Amino acid sequence: MTLTGMKKHVSILEQAGLVTTEKIGRVRTCRLGQRRLEEEAAWIEQHRQLWTARFDALDEIVEDLNRKEKANATSQRR
Amino acid sequence: MPQAKEGSSAAMNRTVVERKSDHELVVMRTFDAPAHIVFEAWSKPDLFTRWWVPKSVGMSLVSCNMDVRTGGTYRLVFSHPAFDQPMAFFGTYREVIPNERIVWMNEESDEGAETTVTFEELAGKTRVTFHERYPTKAALEEALAGSAEGLPEQFAQLDALLAGNS
Incomplete structure (x- = not known):
């Protein structure tokens, strides 16, 4: 360098x-x-854990809603 | 930070957290559903309460009022066994474009954050970007300290939960 x-x-x-x-x-x-670098890393890690848990829960709800909407669309076509 | 390829299952389930600057936090994740579904889960109180507070955090939402439209307000009340009394968070929606964007301003203090959430749909999937902007670096750090202080044991539970999942 x-x-x-x-x-x-x-x-x-x-x-x-x-x-x-x-x-x-x-x-x-x-x-x-x-x-300190460790503090910075710990800070990000805390946020990452919170948001991963949060978005995992959102993911389940979204999947559920999406499945229901698809099922409705299918039954309406019949 | 290496980016996983778009569309791969690793990219789908990955929650990316970045400290964009001294006073900004950005969280991104892609969901396997159209934008109107993700928007619905974010803007209807009965759905929002089911995911915003992870079970492992030990807090519960006592009440959740959300009038998600431009100029509307929100008020979330949380309780926790360690709190003497419930804690309220409230503010105003600055801009709401259904299925695209929600901007809200936290108003419990002068140091409240402005948050922008965008929903970008691509090929039936939706990329959500959560962008929190605090007026100062100190405000951002205080917000984290405040939420982390009362919660060491909850974070430990969360750790255990996440270790079990990965």
Whole structure:
């Protein structure tokens, strides 16, 4: 990776709050930022679990309604 | 995040959750039914109450009033064994286009989210996109903390349920 490329990567991580950097002379030191990656992952995981359970339930209802509508359409044609 | 191919069964049942930005949450899923059916399940209170609160979460909907049309309002009251008293959520539907789109504004506080749900039908299947936008990053994080705080054991139950399913 080029130095310019590396600088871009670090600046994106910095904007996201995942790292903080400090430049002293020619050396820039990076540290893990306040917002930790695990926290971010846990946050998404909690939402994923809630929405998966929710949408699994919706899926069942939708399937049921769809089946009823198809059955009605068939019986009306007879 | 790798995307499963459209139309495959993996893509059908997959719930995709993304934190779009500091203050936005997006959830997507494709359902195997036309848009008017998915819209019906989302906009009729008796159907909505059957899926919005997963059983495993331990909460129950005490009442559910929804007048799903532009300018209409909603009011959902939840109870939970750990709550002293029931908790109400309410707001206004900003825009409703039947079978296509529902936009509502949560009004319990100034920090309430604006939510847009779109229903896109393609070849008899419907892709649902749920997009929640909070005014600030802090509001989004507080909303999650609020819902997660009282619910550690419920999330554990949910974990067990999901582990059993996968």
